[in-house]
Amino acid sequence: MTRHSKSPARPLRLVIAASVAFIFLAPFIYLLLGSLAKNFNLAGTLDLASYSFTLANYTSLFSQAGLYRPVVNSIIVALVVTVGNVIFCTLCGYVLARRRFRGKNLVMLSVVMVLMIPTHVVIIPMYLLTNWLGIFDSYLALILPFLVTPLGVFLMRQYISTLPADMEESARLEGASEWTIVWKIVMPLCKPAIAVLSVQVFLVNWNSFIYPFILTSSESMRTLPVALALLQGYQSINIPQLFAASMISALPTTILFVVFSRRITEGIISGALKG
Amino acid sequence: MKRLLAAICLLALILYACSSTPKSDAPIVWWQFWTNPEVRPVITQMAASFESATQNKVQLGDLTWSDGHEKIAIALSTGGGPDVIELGSDWVAEFAASGRLLDLTDQLGGLRDSLLMWEPGVYQERVYAVPWMLGTRVLFCNRTLLTQAGYPPEFVPTTWADLLEASRRIDVLGEDVFGFGSNSAERHRLYKKYLPFFWSADGEVFNANATQTQFGTVAGRVSLDFYLLLSANGIVETQSRIEEYFSAGKVGFVISGEWLVGKLNRSELPFEYFVTVMPSVEPGGTGISFAGGEYLVVNKSSQNPDAAVALLRHLTLPANDQLFTSATGSYTPVNRFTAFATDSALAVTAAVFQRQIGNSRTTPVHPAWVAIEEILERGIEQALYKKMSSQEALDMIDRETAPILQKYARR
Amino acid sequence: MRGVSVGRFRSSDLLMLSPWLVTLLLFWLFPIIASLVLSFTDYQLLSGHNSFIGVDNFIALFSDPTFVRAVLNTLVFTVGTLPFTIIFAIVLAIFVNRNLPFKTFFQSVYFFPSIVSLVVVALIYSTLYARGGYIQMLLSAVGLAYPPEGFLFSENTALPAIMAMDVWMSTGYYMLLFVAALQSIPQELYDAASLEGAGAWHRLKAITLPHLKPMLLFVLVLNTIKSFQIFVEVFVMTKGGPLNSTMTIVYFVYEEGLHKFNIGYGAAAANILFLLIALIAWVEMKLVQERQI
Incomplete structure (x- = not known):
């Protein structure tokens, strides 16, 4: 009282x-x-x-401004990167949480250090690198560098460390391979962490601007935020159309947010507490 | 360990597969910027007619204006890249100077009499690019506002004084009505708004051997002062916003290109408008406008330069020029011998554009134009925002461009 | 012996880690080293010209008025947004955390702007800030002065306008982090303080704020790293203008390196940014750690 x-x-x-x-x-x-x-x-x-x-503002966007392709690109990139992160971050997280070998701490340190690197600092070398690899202006340029994120590895490692290891031990005694253990035992137990990770990675990649912007050049490779930012310079696009395009970009995140609101906020809160 | 090796091999294989595209039958690779549904079919059609006429295969690649420059630069810097490329008029010198373009002087000399606007395609007296598509800008005037400001129905501003006076009289008509639609400090656009006035006042950007810009001259100051006066009697905004204000009948004058005609004709306007050529400094003089052009070049490392040159010839034939012009909605064909056809409602407007293209100039030819442009725009900005007097700003431009120009002159 | 299998080293360990190791080498370490090397060259992408020029790029940068302006603007942006974002975030967090009805709902609403694409937010605000737009209407309704040409076209208001947008956008995110920190404070501390007759202000000073300190440090560093890299807002809203008043370091790096293709010069600017961020994050850590609130 x-x-x-x-x-x-x-x-x-x-x-x-x-x-x-x-x-x-x-x-x-x-x-x-x-x-x-x-x-x-x-x-x-x-x-x-x-x-x-x-609804004319929306329909004219797809007929006039060709927003169809950027939407598809954004979906492809965000989905593939999300799936990649779920798989690879779980694998790395598992090794870092459970296994012991020389150099492991160094790897863990690399994850934490990279977390602190400001990503925009390396836009020029990243641009040159994709050119040298021959993947500039392709899906690979938008996907490969982001398939494993340090934050994802860190989150999964933290989560897996809190899980009891008994089931893994008994599976190992029965002769299961490490891969089977991760796939059959660890993955199912990690569902809550994987949910948080997927939503996080999807959001970040769906909204990502600077890398898709500098690593692509053709209209057919643009993602939605890039297409959106470049639309405003077009002579034939007016404000209502620009707003409609923005809505298309904001809608999936909004839906995700409404559905997973608790997951997202709890993910951030718990992630922050552990970090 | 085996699996690890396998994984590394797989990764290497993926990277390799991505980096090397198999070459079969060596088609002519042509990169161009036209992806919109109205024009794209014509591009394909012209490529197809070339294929059937010459047995060569053409493979199209798409570029965009926002970053096409970067993409071309990378492709050429690797020593590979497409055979034929569409370039913006202001890029030709830069690529020609870097030695990546094929010298076309001897092979295409014959075209010089039939095509317009060669200036941007020529670098150090050699031809590196062929004009393919032209567009110029004219003065759009709101008749309804002019009438409200007390002008007779046949009034057409022909001199700077006319334009300024009319802008002044329209600007005072109301709080939300503006005289002249002036471009703000919008990058890569501002200089295109200033240079026409500079040229109209007989200004020349470079001196004879291009070691110096000449903005700090009488022509430079007169034109900048005039541009500032126009801005003071109007609205300063981005180009697309100015055009929206004009389309809503809120601005007396705006300088723009064909796209604005298209936009105005698509909507029901609450006012009447007309277009006219750029005003001149004195009665009876000539007003110069800014022309944008798109040019075709051949990559120096092309494996099949003859076929590439043949493609350039093919694309600029009157028949193809006509196809292309009507698809893009341009009023200014690039080939003198192209018959221009349009419906009569637009004939008057189109005639104005055709008259203006004869008195238009393009971005000055210099390999370091990007750097010069930046300094020029920064200077005009200083004057627009009243940080400097126009003379100080123009002198600063000349001073800052000098080291860049001298570096290139010595080469 | 719980949780850890002390097995011998297995090839599967390396294989499972390899995605991270490859990413680390190829997309993190290599670019950083390349950036460092490039910044001592005058590499020009177009002509392929490339030679070692020592620290010339760095010397040139500090006499380049555009770069100096970019550094100043970036500092102003960071210093000008950080306190507001953090204070608003803490106040909101405390407000939300004190038995607010529909807490989860409000918390989510406040957080919502941070999950929408920055491009979208910047586009909305470009219109809001325009001549005759809603923000001008609002200001004139309460009798405040505003630049008639629009906030983004005036040298004095363009950067503050972007800063205000940034505070609006990121407050909710940091609020969530502070809520997390508040929830970890044991309720017994407050109960004990209440029994001793401590007032609300005293409890805030004696219990809440000290417990927020680790999170405060985390937020400070996070926000500094983020603010120093501001790019999208500038690209969408002002392109660095008017009069370079919104030119930031990353925008400068982009313009020099990827627009004009002065790769070496751009890389040198990027490295200075890197150093600045590291330095300031370090100072922040020292400051927060040493000041026993």
Whole structure:
């Protein structure tokens, strides 16, 4: 009782919470309404008095601006990278959590060190590297460098360390190979961590801009954020269309967020506590 | 350990497979920028007609304006790359200077009389590129606003003084009405807005042996001051926003190209507009405009240069030029002998563009133009934002470009 | 003996680790070393010209007004956003954590801007900040001054406008991290303090803030690394203008290295950025560790 008396009354706190929520949501409401608006004021404001809905902004995007390919590219890249991270980070996490051999600590150190490297610093060599490897402007350039992320390895290692090892031991005694152990025993136990990791990796790659931007050059290889950023310079694209394209980019993340909201927030909270 | 080795081999194999594309029958590889559905079929059609005429195979590659430059640079820097490439007019000198382009002077001399706008394709008196597609910019005027400002219905601004006065009178019509649509400090666009005025005032960017830019001259100052005055009597925004304001009937004048005609004609306008050629400094003079061009070049390391050159000839034939022009919606064919056909509603507009292309210039030819352009735009920006007087800004441009130009002059 | 099998080294260990090892060598170590080497050359991609020029690039950078401006802007951006983001995040976290009804819902809403693509956010704000846009309407409604040409076209407001957007966008994310830290504070501490008659302010100072310290350090470093790499906002909203007022280091690296293809010069700028980040993160760690709040 004493604690409640010190804080503002419940209704007042709800009002404050809702106003803050409005500050964070208002631009997105504007985005949604704008993308569906038939008429826009020149300054980019909406004429709410004469507001009417239309889907034309969306349909014209696919017919005129060719947004179909970037959407497909984004889906392919984000999905493949997510699957890759789930598999490879689990494998690496397992070895780092369970096995003992010389140099293991060095590998663990490399993971933690790389976590701290600012990625934008190496855009020039990454660009040259993809050229030398002959994968510039291809799916490989957008996928290969991101298949294993240090954060993923770290998360999986941390999670696997908390699991009891008894089942692995008995499987090993029965002659199961390390691969079977990871696949049949560790993976199923890691489901919660894998869920967190997948959502995280998918979001990051779906939204990623700078690498897809510098590692591709042809229109057919663009991902959605790149296409979006370059659309605004087009003479024939107006604000409602730009908003519609933005909605297409924001929609999957929003759906993921609504469905996995707890997973995402808990993932960040627990990840932060362990790190 | 075996599995490890196998994995490494596999990885190496994947990388190898990605890096080497098998070459079969050695087609002519042609990189170009036209991917939009209205134009793309014509590109394929022209490639097909070339294939059937010459037995050569053509393989198309797509580029984009945002990063095509980078992609071409990489491809050429490896010593490989496509046979035929479409280049923006301002890139030719840069690639020619780096020694990656085939000298076409002897093989294509004959085309010089039929095609327009050779200037950007020539570097150090040798021809490296063939003009393929041209576009110029004209003055778009809002008739309705002019009438509101008290001008008679036949009024057409022909001089700088006309334009400035009309902008002034329109600008005071209302809070949300603007006289002249002026480009803000938008990178890679601003210089295209300033140079036409500079040229109209008889300015020349370089001195005779290109060791110095000449912006700090009377022509430089007069034109910059005029541009600043126009900006003060109008709206300063990005080009696409200015065009939206014009399309909404809120701006008196805007300088733009064919795409704006297309955009205006697609929508129902609450006002009337017309286009006219760029105004001149004095009555009876000539107003110069900025032309953009797209040029075709041949890679010096092409395995089949003769076929590549034949493709250039094929693409600029009047019949193909006509196909291409009508697909792109351009009003200015590149070949003098191309018959230009359009519906009568647009004939007047198209005539203005055709008249203007005769008085248009392109980005000055210099291998270091990218660097010069940056300095030029930075200088104009200083004057636009009133950080410097126009003379100070222009002198600064000349001062900063000098070391770059002298470095190239000595080579 | 729990949890660890003390087996001999197996080839499967190496094989399982190899994806990370390959990534580490190829996509992390190699670029860093290449960047270091390139920064001492005048490598030009187009002509293939490449020779060792010692520290010339670094000397040239510090007399390049655009680069100096980029460094200053990046510092202003970081120093100008960090305190706001962190203070707002802590305040929100405490607010959310104190038995707020629908806590999970509000927490998610506040966090939402951080999961939307930065490009999308930047596009929305470009329109909001435009001439006659909603933010101008809002400011004129409360009687505040604003640049009539639009926030992103005025030299004095372009960078602050981007900074404000950044604070708005990242506050929710750091709030979540602080919520996590708050939840790890044992409730008994508060109960004991209440029994001793400590007021809310005292409990905040004596219990909450000290317990937030490790997270504060983490957030500081994380946010510094992020802020120093600002690029997308600039690319979408201003392209570095007007008058280079929003030119940042990464944007400079991009322009020099990948637009003008002065690879060596761009790489040198990137290495300076790397050093700056390392230095500032180190200073932050020292500061937070030494100050016993």
